Amino acid sequence: MRVHIGTIHRRGHRRIVGALSAALLCTAGVTALPAAADAPHTPGTTDTAHTSRTAAAPRLPDGLAQTPPMGFNNWNSTQCRAEFNEEMVKGIADLFLAKGLKDAGYQYVNLDDCWALPTRDGNGKLVPDPRRFPHGIKAVADYVHAKGLKFGIYTSAGIKTCNSAGFPGGLGHERSDAQQFADWGVDYLKYDNCNNLGVDAKQRYRTMRDALKATGRPIVYSICEWGENKPWEWASDVGHLWRTTGDISDSWSSMLGIAKQNLPLAPYAGPGHWNDPDMLEVGNGGMTDTEYRSHFSLWAMMSAPLLIGSDLRKATPETFEILSNKDVIAVDQDALGKQATVLKSDSGRWTLVKQLADGGRAVALFNETGQPQRITTTARDAGLPQSAGYRLRDLWQHRDTHTTGTISATVPAHGTTVFRVTADKRWASYPPAVETGIDHAPLVEAGTPAAVRSTVRNLGGTPASDLTVTLKTPQGWQSKATTPATARALAGGRTLTTSWRITAPAGTAPGAYDLP
Ligand code: GLA
16 A cells, blocks of 8 residues: 655645555454354355367377476576576476476476587588587486476477577478487477468478477477467467467566567467467566565466576475465466456456366456555356355455355455455355445645545454454554454454544654555
8 A cells, every 4th residue: 555645835834744545453363253054155146167278279189288297497597698508407496396387286297499510410400509519409308307297398390499699490301300209208299480481380380399399209389470460360289389469578568568469369379279378487586576576476366387597496485385375376277267357447457267176266456556455256247156155365464254155355465465256155155355445535744634434344244353454554653553453253245444533743744655
């Protein structure tokens, strides 16, 4: 939440004013009183599943990538710099095990561009760059496999890859290159689009599909033609995933723009054929952790491949925490394989809904704006069956509450709240969800007390007990409740309203102030 303090001229005096919004904290925790044994409950009825547009689309018959691929690719962190080498790749594989990422589902350790020498050998075979990979590619693949992981490689559906140094591409060499990859133990191929001489994309990507198939080795096939030829319309039996956009970069605007391009393509994704909005930037330093959590949440909601793009050898604990969030990963990896759809988008407040295999829904409340926003929907609008109550699991707080239907949060700037919502007979065994807010945003004049009212609403069907409301203000500000800020019990559906007097100290500089 933030306060804006600006300057105006009023009655001849220069004053500092601001529009206030404030955050509230239920410090004592909100717990449910024991539920009545005969709490009303209507069991879930029909599921409002949509029929995917691709239900009848042709598929690759190999059964690979039934959930979106998870792993690592070096490109977003190293591009072609020297640090992209054998040591890095082995180090990442080590960390997959040491940091629990393998347990969390990450599997593929993938090389991107610049692993080869610019010239093929006398037999037309690709040659690994000996400075980066002194023991060759097979040795690295073996190392990765020995850890119980899988190994991926890159080339282009053109005569050269995308890097200006001009490494050899696969066009015209499909059979030989695919066989070489299979011989090395490659499990995943990213096939780029540069230097393609204008040859038809469908033809180029099908030729490599057939070459990979001919090797007899199961290889996940990642089409990377940046959405130029609408691969979602023709590639469900060509590759297991296809890029839908140009390259991501490590900025909020890039991530957001790509998400907006990829969201409308939901009908085309499904098991074995995924939209690919490009690899993760989480941990690369160009966004805040709040923004990275949004990035990760959006990618999981969109059933996107989760390919870590940061050098994990230098990653912070927060980066590991984001990438290892098993609750969010479970949304991405859900067996139904439905990409989230946009339920509502209104002035930067987004509600996304992803249907899940257990009949539940993942609901993401995503705040694109630079201010905190209240974003709200209902279980019914999210497509859940009728029920007296729903379990509401906050996938970043890892906390279960229940609601009788309202799904709501005040989401920080650029933040995302993700709930897993389930019609659960035992809903009353979870504490009720509460929603906190300010019922109006007064102007604040520095040095003069201002009145503000907080609300705490119980969204559940059981009473919330031992409620304490705390209004947090910046250091040096004063805040005092002028009506009760505690309640022994707050019944389901009821709101506790508290009036406060707050004072910003005289001399508070104009500006925006966060109220955490
Ligand atoms: C293209 C791809 C990127 C990366 C580079 C490598 O730009 O879209 O993901 O593979 O090539 O040169």
